[in-house]
Amino acid sequence: MPDYHALSVDDVQQNLGTGRSGLSTAEAEERLRRYGKNILREEARETRLQVFLRQFKSILIIILIVAAAVSFAVDEPLDAAAILIIVFLNAILGFTQEWQAGEAIAALKKLLVQRAVVIRDGERREIDAPGIVPGDLAVVEMGERVPADIYLIEATSLQVDEAPLTGESAPVDKAPGSLPPETPLAERSNMIFAGTTVVNGHGRGYVVATGMQTEFGLIAGLSQQVEDETTPLARQMDRLGRDLGLIALGIAAIAVVIGLLQQRELLEMFLVGVSLAVAVIPEGLPAVVTLTLALGVKNMMQRNCLIRHLPASETLGAVSVICTDKTGTLTRNEMTVVRVWTPEAEVEVTGAGYIPEGEFILDGAPIDPLADPGLRRFLQTVLICNHASLGHGEEGWRIFGTPTEGALVVAAAKAGLSREDLPEPVKEFSFNSTRKRMTVICPGREGGGYIACVKGAPEVLLERSTLMLRDGSAVPLTDDLRREVLLAIEGYASQGLRVLGAACRPLSTAADWTPEAVEDDLVFLGFAGIVDPPRPEAAEAISLCRSAGIDVIMITGDNPLTASAIASVLGLSSEGALTGADIESLSDDELAERLRTTNVLSRVTAEHKLRVVDLLSRDRKVIAMTGDGVNDAPALKKASIGIAMGIKGTDAARESSDMVLVDDNFASIVAGVEEGRREYDNIARFTRYLLSSNVGEIVAIVGGLLLGLPLILIPVQILWINLVTDGFTALALGLEPAERDVMQRRPRDPEEPILNRNAYLVILLLGAWLGLLTLHAFLGVYEVDLDRARTMAFTGLVIFEVYNVLNFRSFRFPLYRIGFFSNPALILAILGTLALQAVVVYVPPMQIFLGTAPLTLADWGLLAILGLPVLIGGEVYKVIRLRAGRASRAAG
Structure with missing residues (x-):
């Protein structure tokens, strides 16, 4: 396509085969068949089935499905059914959240152009905008959206808002006349572009491009070529799933070999192996993660952050760089x-x-x-x-x-x-x-x-x-x-x-x-x-980002002086401003070095934004990119989390984003970061809690095996603990309030596993303690009654885990610092768990289902006293660690 902005009116008419009377109706119809409708080709929205099936991509979910299949194979249909129910409930929850978010985005959509005015057969006509073709003589007036890329031949006081395309916050004056071929897109004053809005005056001109050939369409096509980024949480959960799968197979195999060496029956050892595999995998973990993220999404919405995909809410908490638009986000968009x-x-x-x-x-x-x-x-x-x-x-x-x-x-x-x-x-x-x-x-x-x-x-x-x-x-x-x-x-x-x-x-x-x-x-x-005055809350939000170790980069289509002045008022430090021309002149290494000290970018294009995000990503940074125009769409899609504007954003931006900012306010992003950090902290808490409980089950079962005892916990009891007992308390742990210093910490490394070396050590120590206590409870009555001994072990493990969940409310602060009742949901979950365990122990149908026998009040008291050191030990450790930290800081 020629550079129409560099041509004269006569050359444009000749090139397009048109004139002052416009096209004839017959010619327009023929061109419509040749060029197609004046619409943007959108990426097809996923069907309900595709969204639902995507919920089964997690490795943990796949492992659970395999575990269900094994349970069926060994004639344990109740175990298999329980696992499949939790898998499908998890999928339904994830599907519901994502589909509702998609519907909310669809509700925000507005048609780019509904009607347009053209001159055909020498007469003024109003037509459907998709029917416009190259060569049409189009008429635009104040308040209308431009239906296609148009070369102007007349303009009276014509000003156009090109922010959705170029990022320029001020209306651009337009007038006829040819321009040099090298004139940048933002300075082509003789052209008006699809998707922009006429804010003053009126004009007419020849349509030179429609649909995907417009500048709007070319950038929309660029965004469709960018692949979606996998979220840090998804990568970590997949890694955890692989590790747990291998551990489950290894432990099960070792247990079977030990049993066979003890000359136990193969079928019995196979059942032991299945029990251990079930014990290793935290069946409730995917559901608890999904529920926690879903509840976090609701909290995000209260903070004006509409999350499109569940993991994006947690990803926001890992952000180390926020690339933000200026106009309307850091400023009020009110001159x-x-x-x-x-x-x-x-x-x-x-x-x-x-x-x-x-x-x-x-x-x-x-x-x-x-x-x-x-x-x-x-x-x-x-x-x-x-x-x-x-x-x-x-x-x-x-x-x-x-x-x-x-x-x-x-x-x-x-x-x-x-x-x-x-x-x-x-x-x-x-x-x-x-x-x-x-x-x-x-x-x-x-x-x-x-x-x-x-x-x-x-x-x-x-x-x-x-x-x-x-x-x-x-x-x-x-x-x-x-x-x-x-x-x-x-x-x-x-x-x-x-x-x-x-x-x-x-x-x-x-x-x-x-x-x-x-x-x-x-x-x-x-x-x-x-x-355009800064939002009053923006400076405080930027200061909070600074204390949280988050770099803020202002990326705008505005001129460098204006951008730098606003940055200075907001307290955003930067060594000068980089323009689009600067970005083009620098090599990747040079630009990456400048981005370490320069936080103001002005006069940038879509390609510049995409390049900046790509360079920042190479440094293992988690990037949040905000945007409202079609020029932002490729970078939104490439970023770790793309944030589109809900008020002034375009459809292209919203469709390419992971999150929509309902109020277009930078401070809401920072509030979302705080919520995302809280979510990740809680996911880490209940993941470690669930795995320590599972280690307790493994130690108890393997310990009994080594002592030549029968199976201490049968598979259905393990599933009950993993899905019901641990599930309720873990979910409540996911509602733990954010710690007071959550925004004074550096962003976490996105590649750091959710379980580090210290976490594994804590999990193993606490798990071993729980397992030995469970084994002790079993041995106390094993010689008298096997069913009652299993019930003591089963109930004891539930009580011990109730104590244990309190340990995981904070990795650093004891209960007296965070407040025993600061998470009322956890208190209710603990009471509910104990009540359900009483039902399991005393209600006959549940006794049959779970193989339990009644316990005396003395038994309950003994188990409560037996598990108390689990909590006391954890509290003493935190107090000692807290005081050691204070002494270290005082000495430093």
């Missing part, structure tokens, strides 16, 4: 006048956003802006020379029109001015990117005649001015005064402020009202400094 410079004074304007409340401050004290002649005239001029309007509805105050013009309307409203108080315009010379100014002529208030009100780039107005307003009178604009004004303009720009100037000129009724005649010999009135 605001913060300063006004006039020849007499420099005034600060308070208040942020579109709420018309604020004060005008001069030398630290509020002033009446209408009592100052220069300030009053400036505000009147920018209000007259303005197409924006301020309105109030259910969603609060909002601007209709361009954000920059809206900022001026709000500033005037803060001074008590409204358009109704000003004269009606009689003529207008519109703004365009060449003139860089706009003029409105209206009747004069005093002495008759008319007045020209001019608004535009201050340096342009300064060139055309010969006077400036000072003390209510026009005084000559000397060279020294010009230099003073230019220095003030440069000072504002260096602080990242957008600058807009105003001037005026009295006119007589006999004047020749042409732009060149009217916009000369102006009286310069001053200029306003405009900024």
Whole structure:
């Protein structure tokens, strides 16, 4: 496809085979067959069956299914049924959560363009936007979305919001005329692109690309080529599943060999092997992980984070770098006048956003802006020379029109001015990117005649001015005064402020009202400094990221000065700013080195973002990438966790993301990180708890085997402990509140296994203790009654694990520090577990099902006393460790 922006109108017409009357209906229909509909090809959404089957991909789940098959083979149908029930419940839970998230994303979708206006057969027609074809002469007006890539041949005050495509936060001025071939996409002022929005004026032009051939479509296609990243938790759980599978086979095989050497029957030893394999695998672990993540997703939603895939909620907790958009995420996306410079004074304007409340401050004290002649005239001029309007509805105050013009309307409203108080315009010379100014002529208030009100780039107005307003009178604009004004303009720009100037000129009724005649010999009135103010909570969120060891990188389509200024206000330290051109000029190694110290990237493209994410990933970093436009989609998909904007995000961004930020607020991401860290901590807690319990079962069974005893725990009892007893307490452990210093810790290494060497040591020590206690409980009554001995071992292990679960509420702090009742769900789970065990011991049908016999109250008391040291030992260890840590820090 040729570079249409570099062609003349005649060349474009010839290339497309079109003209000023547009295409004929017959030609348009033929081209529609040739080029296809003007729609983006989306990745097909997974069916319900595909989403459901994906829940069975985990290695742990596969091992459980194999265990169920083995149970059936050895004539243990109840065991097999119990395992399969938990597997399917786990799958149903995961499917429900993911499908509901998908439905929520679908509900957020909006059609890119529903209708469009074209000229066909010389007539103006409204058609379905998918029916637009290359060569069509399209018409666009304020408030409409652009239906395709269009080469402009006419434009009147045309401004387009290109943020979804280029990331540029300010509306872009558009005008006809050819441009150099090397002109970057963001600077092609003679083109308007599919998916962008007309915010001012109107225009018409030839459609040069539709559907997937548009700039929007090309980037959408790029995102579809990027493969999804596997989450750290999924990798760790798969690794754990493989390890447990091998351990189960190894222990079962060793036990069978020991039994055969003791000349036990093969069938009995096979049953022992199955029991040990069942004991090794924590059957309830996948379900508890899924339930914990599902509950975490609900918590995330309360923090305005809509999670699309369950593991993404935990991945957020592992994030070490957040690449964030600026406009609307770190800032309010509401342009605001913060300063006004006039020849007499420099005034600060308070208040942020579109709420018309604020004060005008001069030398630290509020002033009446209408009592100052220069300030009053400036505000009147920018209000007259303005197409924006301020309105109030259910969603609060909002601007209709361009954000920059809206900022001026709000500033005037803060001074008590409204358009109704000003004269009606009689003529207008519109703004365009060449003139860089706009003029409105209206009747004069005093002495008759008319007045020209001019608004535009201050340096342009300064060139055309010969006077400036000072003390209510026009005084000559000397060279020294010009230099003073230019220095003030440069000072504002260096602080990242957008600058807009105003001037005026009295006119007589006999004047020749042409732009060149009217916009000369102006009286310069001053200029306003405009900024998109940072969100008040963003600076605190960035500070929290710093304490949590998370790097924040601002990636924006805005200019470097504005980006750097906002970064400075937010406390985001950076050695300068990298532009898209800088990124292209650097090698991978050079760019990776710069990214270690530079946290502000500006004027970047989709390819730049993708390259940055790729380089950061090579450093084993977990990257969260935020974005709202189609230009963000490839990087969102490549990042460890892609975060799309819920309010101003495009469909392409949401479909490529793992999470949708409902309120578009950076602080919500940080809140999500805290929740994700809490989830991972709790998953680590109950994983270690469940495995220590399983080690206890193994030690008890193998110990009995070595002592020549019958099977201490039968498979169905082990399953009951693993699925019911441990399941309830582990799930409640997953609700443990976050530790107070959760956001003062460095991000964890994504490749570090969920069980490190120290964890294995704790698991083995506590598990061995539980197993020996269980064996002791069995031996106490074995000579009298085998069923009662098994019941003592079975119930004893449940009681010992109740004590043990309290040990795992924190790896560092004793109970008195975290509060015994700070997790009420765990207290209820413990009481429920003991109640269920009583049912198992005393209700006849359950006695038959689980092979139990009644116990006396003395038996329960003995078991309670026997297990108490498990808790006391854990608490003593934590107190000693805590005091040793304090002493070490004091000595350091």
